[in-house]
Amino acid sequence: MNPRSSLILLAALLAMSLVVYYTERPARQASSASGDHPAGSRVLELNPEDILQVQVKRDFYNSYTLSRGSDGAWRIIDPSSEPALEANVLKFLDVLANLPVITTIDLPQDDSERHRQYGLWKPSLELTASRANGTDTVIFGTKTENGTGIYCTRSGRDKVYVIPVESFQGVAQDLAVFRKEKAQ
Numbered sequence: 028m029n030p031r032s033s034l035i036l037l038a039a040l041l042a043m044s045l046v047v048y049y050t051e052r053p054a055r056q057a058s059s060a061s062g063d064h065p066a067g068s069r070v071l072e073l074n075p076e077d078i079l080q081v082q083v084k085r086d087f088y089n090s091y092t093l094s095r096g097s098d099g100a101w102r103i104i105d106p107s108s109e110p111a112l113e114a115n116v117l118k119f120l121d122v123l124a125n126l127p128v129i130t131t132i133d134l135p136q137d138d139s140e141r142h143r144q145y146g147l148w149k150p151s152l153e154l155t156a157s158r159a160n161g162t163d164t165v166i167f168g169t170k171t172e173n174g175t176g177i178y179c180t181r182s183g184r185d186k187v188y189v190i191p192v193e194s195f196q197g198v199a200q201d202l203a204v205f206r207k208e209k210a211q
Contacts, residue, residue, distance in 0.1 A: 069124070071123065071156065075125075081155070084153040101113055115205050123154065126194050130176070131186050134186065145187060151169070176190060176191060
C-alpha cells in the first residue's frame with residue numbers, strides 16, 4: 028500500500044473518530060444523570076388557566092371529560108352533560124399542571140419491555156389536557172418498587188417520569204368529585 032494512501036486513511040479514521048466522540052459524548056452524560064431531575068420540574072409545562080378540556084380515561088365505565096365553556100364555567104361533557112363543581116375542577120387542574128417530577132428515566136419509546144415493566148402498556152390512567160395551541164397526553168403506569176412514586180410518560184416522548192403517589196391521587200379523581208348534585 029502506498030504510504031501516502033495510508034496517511035490519508037489514517038487522517039480520515041481520526042476525523043471520523045472525533046465526530047463520533049463529540050456526537051455521542053453529550054448523550055452519555057445526559058443518560059447517566061437521568062436519575063436526577065432539577066428541583067421544580069414538572070411533567071407538563073403548562074398553566075392551569077390555559078387548559079380548555081381534560082379527558083380522563085380509565086376503562087369504559089370510569090372515563091369522563093371536563094370542558095371549559097365560552098363563559099369560563101366548567102362542565103362535565105362526557106358521559107353526561109352537566110355543570111361541574113368549579114372549586115374541585117380548579118384544584119384538579121392545578122395538580123395536573125404542576126405534577127412534580129421525582130426522577131426522570133431516559134428511555135426510548137420503543138423499549139417495550141421497560142414500558143411493560145412500568146405498567147405503561149396497560150396504563151392505570153390516561154389524561155389528555157387540551158389547550159388552544161395543542162394537546163398533551165400523560166399515561167400513568169404502576170407504582171415504583173419502593174411504593175413512593177408512580178411511573179408516567181408523555182405520549183410521543185422518550186422520557187419516563189416518576190411522580191409522587193400523592194400527586195397521582197390528585198389527578199386520579201373519580202367523576203363523582205366533580206358532580207354538583209352528588210356533592211351537595
